[in-house]
Amino acid sequence: MVLLEIxxxxxxPVQFRNQEFIRVGSYKKKLKDHPEKERELWRVxxxxxxxxxxxxxxxxxxxxLRLLDYPAYFDLLELPLPETRDAILATxxxxxxxxxxxxxxxxxxxxxxxxxxxxxxxxxNLRRKAVRVVVYKGAHRVETLREKSGTKGYAxxxxxxxxxxxxxxxxxxxxxxxxxxxxxxxxxxxxxELVANALIHxxxxxxxxxxxxxxxxxxxxxxxxxxxxxxxxxxxxSPPKSRNEALxxxxxRIGVCEERGSGVDKVVFQTEYYQLPAPVFEETDxxxxxxxxxxxxxxxxxxxxxxxxxxxHACLRYVQRDYMTNxxxxxxxxxxxxxxxxxxxIIKDALEAGKxxxxxxxxxxxxxxxxxxxx
Numbered sequence: 001m002v003l004l005e006i007x008x009x010x011x012x013p014v015q016f017r018n019q020e021f022i023r024v025g026s027y028k029k030k031l032k033d034h035p036e037k038e039r040e041l042w043r044v045x046x047x048x049x050x051x052x053x054x055x056x057x058x059x060x061x062x063x064x065l066r067l068l069d070y071p072a073y074f075d076l077l078e079l080p081l082p083e084t085r086d087a088i089l090a091t092x093x094x095x096x097x098x099x100x101x102x103x104x105x106x107x108x109x110x111x112x113x114x115x116x117x118x119x120x121x122x123x124x125n126l127r128r129k130a131v132r133v134v135v136y137k138g139a140h141r142v143e144t145l146r147e148k149s150g151t152k153g154y155a156x157x158x159x160x161x162x163x164x165x166x167x168x169x170x171x172x173x174x175x176x177x178x179x180x181x182x183x184x185x186x187x188x189x190x191x192x193e194l195v196a197n198a199l200i201h202x203x204x205x206x207x208x209x210x211x212x213x214x215x216x217x218x219x220x221x222x223x224x225x226x227x228x229x230x231x232x233x234x235x236x237x238s239p240p241k242s243r244n245e246a247l248x249x250x251x252x253r254i255g256v257c258e259e260r261g262s263g264v265d266k267v268v269f270q271t272e273y274y275q276l277p278a279p280v281f282e283e284t285d286x287x288x289x290x291x292x293x294x295x296x297x298x299x300x301x302x303x304x305x306x307x308x309x310x311x312x313h314a315c316l317r318y319v320q321r322d323y324m325t326n327x328x329x330x331x332x333x334x335x336x337x338x339x340x341x342x343x344x345x346i347i348k349d350a351l352e353a354g355k356x357x358x359x360x361x362x363x364x365x366x367x368x369x370x371x372x373x374x375x
Contacts, residue, residue, distance in 0.1 A: 050204040051096070051111035051246040055123045058101040061089055064108060067123075068116045072156035073097065076254040096246065110204070111246050115155040129204065131161060131195075132212045135168055139216050154199050154247075158256055162192055168215055170294075186220055186292045187270040190279075193263040194290045196256050198224035200248045206286060218294040228288045232281040234374070235264040236315040265319060267292075268312050275334050277301060278309035298333050306346050309333070311355035314372045323359055323369035 013020040013031055020031040031037065056067065070088055073095075074081045082088045089106065092098045097112030113123045120130045131150040137143040146168070150157055169184045184191075198211045203226025214221040230238040242248040251257045267279055267290075277293040301309075313332045314324040329343045330336070347370060350356045359369040 049244070049246065051109060051114075051244060053110045054099075054107045055110045055113035055126060056108040058103070058105045058107065060105055061085060064089065064092075064098055064106050067108060067118060068092070068097070068112060069118050069153065069156040070116065073116055076155060095250075111250070113153065114204075114247065115153045115250060117153040118156075119151050120153065121151070128208055129202075129210045131199070132210065133161075133165060133168070133215070134212065135215045137217075139218060141214075155251065155254060155256070158196070158199075162188070162195065165191060165195070165213055165215070169220070170217070185294050186276075187274055190267045190270040190292060191220070193257075193266050194222045194279075194292070196251065197263050198222045198288075198290070200244060200251055200257055201228070201242055201288070202226050203243060209286070220292045221289055222291075223287050223289045225287055227283055227286065228281075232283050232288075233311075235281055236268060236312065237319050237372070237374075265316060268316050272313065272316070272332050275332070277305055278312045280308070298335065303349060306333075307350045307353050307355055310346055310350040311372065314350075314356045314370055318371050318375050323371060324356070325367075325369055 013022065015021070021028055022031045022034060022037050023029070024034060024037065056063075059067075065085065065088070070092065071081060073079075073092065079091075082091060089098065092112065093100065093106075096109055097116065099107045099109055101107045108123075110126070113120070113126055114129060117123060117126070121127045133146075133148050133150075134144060135146040137145050148164075150161055152160065166184055166188060169186060171184060195211075195213065198213075202211055202224040206225040209225045211222075211224045214223070226243070228235070229241045229243060248257060257263060264281075271277070271279055271292070275295070277296050279293070280291040282289040282291065296305075309332065310324075310329060313329060317324045317328060326340055326343045326347065329347065330340060333343070333346075335342050347356070351358070351370075354373055356370045357373050357375075359371045359375075363369065
């Protein structure tokens with residue numbers, strides 16, 4: 001007697017020898033002969049979040065503990081490690097890291113694998129979702145100096161990833177209080193926020209691509225699959241919106257992100273605080289890219305750089321329930337008070353470009369306030 005167990009379909013219909021089948025009543029039928037059933041089935045697939053889909057199906061308990069870095073789960077949530085295997089599995093199941101399988105076995109969900117995999121390559125459908133870090137020589141992608149792909153899940157490997165990237169970044173020497181110290185070319189907080197956003201907001205349904213961090217001599221680019229859910233120029237003020245809600249929620253619980261839409265605010269604030277060029281947010285046909293630039297003197301910035309920085313400065317002030325003025329813009333660019341006419345010229349250019357508008361047209365020239373064009 002042979003007992004054949006066919007698991008429930010997920011991601012795509014069940015196939016045998018490249019032929020798709022479906023159960024109709026008590027009979028096995030070819031899916032192509034029942035188009036109404038096929039449409040209904042694909043609607044179910046579309047409604048199932050990526051995190052709830054299965055990465056590894058019907059595996060024994062010891063295999064679950066071998067594949068997942070379960071001690072990291074309890075460490076990150078600051079929970080005591082249970083003494084028994086059953087208690088560990090029950091806790092992971094309650095958080096939808098794993099789910100009950102057939103015959104007393106277990107399924108590892110995509111959420112559990114993408115967060116706590118010891119090796120993402122152990123999960124066939126998640127191998128390409130590992131973060132790639134590439135270092136180039138110069139400002140182009142012609143010559144690669146170093147390339148490495150991550151191996152761990154996003155939660156258990158996040159701190160290691162950030163440390164690895166920081167070690168690869170060029171450093172600037174800063175002299176203060178007669179002491180010299182090396183500081184990264186880009187603020188660590190800005191890097192953490194951009195990398196976290198790339199991991200959390202990516203489109204996992206895109207195959208053959210994953211998050212990537214590229215480091216050049218004078219800039220750093222963070223790219224993730226999927227077009228943004230809001231317009232790039234409204235990143236700073238838009239309410240939080242994520243296509244991977246369970247992933248975003250867990251990353252918030254362990255302190256990687258806040259799920260309040262304030263990540264880009266922090267990036268812009270950090271670039272202003274260190275008087276770096278404004279970050280750029282780009283949308284391609286299938287990806288979202290964020291670019292950080294190394295320090296550049298004010299005279300080295302072109303007109304478009306200054307207008308974009310002015311727009312983001314006005315956005316940041318507005319979400320803080322404040323306004324941009326000539327004084328705040330001078331502080332952002334490091335312009336001395338005696339050269340306030342330079343700031344006035346930048347404001348005029350931004351007004352003509354339609355990036356900002358005057359808040360109160362009746363105010364005197366000395367007390368003019370400005371807000372983003374959409375405010």
